[in-house]
Amino acid sequence: MPVLECTAKLRTADDKTVFNLTTKHYLEYGDSKKRLKSRFPVNLDVIPASTIVFSLSAVLNRKRLSTEILSQSQLAQLFVQFLRTNAPQLGLNIVSDLYIKDGTSDNLQLNITVNRTRQSFHENVPVRVKLRAIHIQYSVTTEEPSDGDHLFSSRLSLPYRTLAENIFKRFVISHLVKKYPFVFGSLSQQLDVETRYFISIFKSLYEMARRSPNQTFRTKFKQLIKILKRQQQSAYTSSLTSLTSCLQSTDNDLTEPVEEAIQINSETAFCLAMESLFKNGMKKPKFKPVTTSNLIMTSADTQDDDELVVAREYHDPDLLHNHVDGDSEPVNDWEELSPAPKVRSDIVDRYGFLYDEDGASQRPSLPPTNATTHGRSLDLFGDTEDTNLFFSRIFQSGLHGSDSTRNIDGTNLSLSRSENG
Structure with missing residues (x-):
């Protein structure tokens, strides 16, 4: 299978300069290195390569700049520093220095690694493509620069810095986080944490169903697992169809992917369903890049x-x-000047704030001391106490075959028992 070459563009400008940023994303499927121009695929799981290569090139007034000039420009260093500044938010582990491969490459390069810890639950499901590299071309159209004052000079003036930071922000948001939300950004890091508990949750539910004397409970559990398996099989077929549409070309030598017979056990089906629930159900947070006034x-x-x-x-x-x-x-x-308010320094509350003479507190509004702050996570059953209560009541219902039990809020939860249960 070929490497998909997907193109995207950004543009910013001021009164004298037009700055275009064109990116080519290389998504690898299979072992073939043949490149094929394509649109960005949908319904496919994009995973990062062990090392993602960023390559840079530059064009000034339709003239290609040499790698040496680009490497000495402050714009190139500004891009590296921008990635390093936002590395914690993007989930980047390493951002290398700029280098010229073998000293002969036409492009300036840098390597990044993504701090991804989760493993795939199935070898083939869902269909995956690997983000191998991103090529970035800076194309600048401007008036004839005087005294070397342009976007590729060794020292950027304030207007050019503003242009550069603007387009870097948009590149990170539009071309990294939005296109690959589970490669770059906080959602990817959060999913790494959530997936650690999927197998434990399934094993707990499986043991409850296996040991329950309630036949209705066991039958319902088996039916739900079968539904999950069919859903994952359907998702595999849909993603394979999407990949095939991206690979359609006039090239007769192109081999389209063939749907294989896949086997998904109960545990894998449950974990894949939980992962899909996270991806489709979690609200994508707004990414806010960090910039500093003196990056270089x-x-x-x-x-x-x-x-x-x-x-x-x-x-x-x-x-x-x-x-x-x-x-x-x-x-x-x-x-x-207006006199300062008289403050009774002898009255200090337990937060360390003073009260004025009228008795009105000058402290800001604070949450109660017993308030619990939950992070943005996939909370299926509420807090830990409610979760334990939920599982214990479901377990008692399945084990003893009771006709009904109560939800956490006190309402009845019907678990009808068969006559033979």
Whole structure:
């Protein structure tokens, strides 16, 4: 099977410059290295390669820039620093330095690794493609730069920094997090945590059904597992069809993927269903990239800072003593200010905040001390106490064959028992 080459574009501009960013995403399926242009696939599980290669190239006014010029530009270093600054949010483990492969490559490259810990529950389900590389081309159209002042100069002016940070933000949000939410971003990291408990949850439910004397309970459990297996089989067929549509081409040598007979046991079907529930049910949080005003400091920047320090050591005596021209006495405007509220310093509450004289608390609104803050997670049954209560009542119902039990909120939960149960 070929490598899918999917293209996306971004654009930003100011009064004098148009900055286009074109990306080519290489998604690998199978062992073949043949490239095929395609749209971005849907209904496919995208997993990261062990190392994802970012390659950079640049075009200025329709002229290709050399790798040496691009490597010396502050724009290239700014991109690396931007990824490193946002590495915790993106779930990146390593962001390498820029390098030229073998010293002969036309592109500047850097490697990243994703901090992904979860393993696939099934070898073939769902159908997967592997994100192998992303090529980024900077294309800049501008007026003839004077004194080397352009986006690929060794020191970016403030307007060019603003353009660069704007397009980097949009690239990370649109081309990484939104296209691959379970490769980059907080959802991917959270899913790593959630998947650790899927097998334990299934084993608990399976043991409850196996040991229950309630025939209705056991029959219902088996029916639900069969439904999950059929759903995963259908999802496999759907994703394979989606991949086939992406691979359609006039090339007669192209071999389309063939649907294989797959075997899914009960545990795998349950875990895949839980993973699908997480992916489809969790609200995708808004990603907010972090930027700093001084990502890259050059020698010229340091010199400017030194000049500011020297200037700060000069003191104007008139400013220091609040003198006004023509006055011999210093002007004191403090008396015209509103007096500060009188505070009873002897009254301090347990949060360490003071009360004013009228008795109104100056402390901000705080949550109760016994409030519980839950993170954004897939909470199936509520807190730990409710979860234990839920499982214990379901277990008692299945084990003793009672006609009914109660939900956590006190309402009746009917578990009809067969006459032979």
